Amino acid sequence: MSIISISKLSKVYDDGTNALDEVNLEVNKGEIIALLGPNGAGKTTLISTICGLLKHESGQIKVDGYDTVTEYRKTRRLIGLVPQEIMLEPFETVYDTVRFTRGLFGYPENRKFLEDVLKKLSLWDKRKQMIKELSGGMKRRVMIAKALSHNPKILFLDEPTAGVDVELRRDMWSLVDLLKNNGVTILLTTHYIEEAEMMADRIALIDKGKVIFVENKDALMARMGKKELTIKFKSPITKIPESLSNYKLKISKDRLSVMYAYDTKASRTGITRLLRDIADTGFVLEDLETSQSSLEDIFVSLIRK
Amino acid sequence: MNLYAITAIYRFEMARTFRTLVQSIISPVISTVLYFIVFGAAIGSGIQTIDNIHYSAFIVPGLIMLTVLMQSVANASFGIYFPKFLGTIYEHLSAPVSFLEITIGYVGAAATKSFIIGMIILATSFLFVPLSISHPVWMVVLLLINCITFSLLGFIIGILSNNFEQLNLVPMLIITPLVFLGGSFYAIEMLPSFWQTVTLFNPVMYLISVFRWAFFDFADVPLIYSFLATLVFSLICVSVIFWIFKTGYKLKN
The missing domain is CATH 3.30.70 (Alpha-Beta Plaits)
Incomplete structure (x- = not known):
């Protein structure tokens, strides 16, 4: 059963770049799907459009049966996004910034839940520290904590392990595993093919704004390998x-x-x-x-x- | 209505104020005290009274307005520009919040800050001049309305600005001259007739006039004009913000 349903989605940037060209994609509930493609293929544009960061010209996106434009409140509450770049308010504490995101998504403060999230990401001890005092890897963890702060059913990880050390990468993989076991659907973009090979259930190849194919990873490996x-x-x-x-x-x-x-x-x-x-x-x-x-x-x- | 989102934005912005207490509150208060000394004591000694109001007291509404309008614009514009600058605006755009809720959060926090500053300046002015307020409720209401209206303007500036220079341009080149030339430190009738006519095109003059009325029961222009000017200005600001969020101008590609 699909939790994200994208049909004939097109997106043209102001400079005329055709970033998405009639994209069709079904993401199944509880699966990990890896979006692969070269730089500029449209991976981040696709994620951003589903989340509401970008407007689309035509087509439709449905999340759990709800339209992302007309029923955006329902769809956005279901999604957690970890963008490619680290974007955090440097003068806020770890706890406050995660609590802020939870509030933004329409949930009251829940200290126990936030404590669990921060502990899972080894951030609890640093909860009172300002973001600017953290290392790059820790900031990346904060980004994930923010995305998980409202307990989303769908998690978008846009290049989550780009430029992170081996330890954090392994922690991240364990976390993804844990989330999958809890029924969270994960859409992952990555340049580390071995990451997709290891984690994904299905692979979607996107190039020049078009989805070239979507296939079960094992079937793909057997067919093409x-x-x-x-x-x-x-x-x-x-x-x-x-x-x-x-x-x-x-x-x-x-x-x-x-x-x-x-x-x-x-x-x-x-x-x-x-x-x-x-x-x-x-x-x-x-x-x-x-x-x-x-x-x-x-x-x-x-x-x- | 996503009340938790409004609270989260409001709380986040107010926390910034308390982190930067000297810059946010103490600095504008010190500036105002200096105005009292220069305009009230030094220059004011030569003017004595305007319409039977002691000059030092006469400038109080103008001084409050000067600071409050500047602070409202600065606080709101910085409040929304900073997430844009840092990129953290992605959270607002991907969260289940409407333009109205984002605006209420940021404008509410900016207006609260400037209202607090306005009240502190008022309290400070009691130390320098003998002051009585004819319409205290109206004074508070008008102060609040102006805090909100100019925070709305600041919010627009923050969204439209591409860099910190542009962020400071409008307050520095437009708001400050309008407040200075809007009768902050003088009655309009003190100007030559040509400049009196020119001043009628200055929207800030209407705001200062009605605010001064709340203090001294005396206004440069009929009150209805002032209320209309405030209403029109607020509606323009709300309409522009609505359009920005509807089209995603400068926010979404």
Whole structure:
């Protein structure tokens, strides 16, 4: 069941840039969907338009069945946004700034709830500190705390781990996991493909304002992903023997190994026969290694199309 | 109505005032005391009375207006410009709040600050001059209306400004001259007839005139004109703010 439904959404900036071009997208309740795309593809514009930060020319966005323009009060209460950049009032304390956001979203102060949020983000000890006294990573945590201050059903994370250290990145991943387990729908944009690969249930590829495809991550990996077998030899080979020409092997630069691409889903991978044929040629094997193409490889290949 | 949002904005803005107490409250009060010394004691010794009102007392409404109008514009314009400058305005635009609620929060806080300053200046003036207020309720009501009206103007300036220079431009180049030339320190009838006519086009003159009436039961122009001028000015400000939020001008692309 979809919690966000976007149909024929178009957005043109004042300078004429067609940022979104008839975008259609359904986000399912409780899932993590990763929006991938190169810089300027329209990822942030899409998020900003759903949240109400930008106006759209045509199309419709519905959040939990409510229209984001005519029923904005209902839709916005459901959404928490963590923008790409750190934007905080430097002279406010951590607690006050999080409480401010909760109030803005129409909720009374709830000390217990805010305490829980701050504790989850390791901010409770710093609640009385001014924002300007915090490190960059801590400020990023405050941004997340603000987005969670009204207990949203949907969380938009726009490049949440850009420029953060490993520890915070891992904390963030754990938090996303926790939120997902609590039923929060998460829409994530990231440049770290491995992040999307690790966290997302579905991948949406967006480029030049158009959604190229939306697909289950595992299905995408299976469909687009290739496995490769690297066969290393004791001594260099000058050319592929005629008896191995059917395998479309690629010789490495140092000529000490060959690569064989195969489909794991195929009824026969051809590996057993290949190894037998190599043995018949008299080449002495040193080692075997397999690797799988990552989401990043898939992403790059799709963008280049 | 999202009352929690209004309260949150109001509380956040008032907290800024208390963080910057010297700049927000003490500084304008010191400036006013200096005005009392220069205009009331030094220059005032040569004028003595205007319409049987001691000059030192005569300038009190004008002085309060001068500070209150400047502070209302400055507080409200800074209040909304700062989130724009920092980028934190994204929260307001993505929250379930209407233009009216945002305006009430910011304008309410700015008007409260300037009202407090106005009352402090009034209290201070009792230390310098013998003062009686003919219509105390009207005085408070008028002060409140002017605080709100000019906070609305400041709010507009804050939204339209692209940098800190523009933020200070309107108060410095428009509000200050209008207040000085609107009869803060003199009665309009003291001017040559040509300048009296020119002054009639100064909206601030109507505000000072009716405010002075609340103190001394004496006004430069009929009260109805002053009330109409205040009403029209407020309506213009509200309409402009409504248009800004409706179109997203300078707020949303």
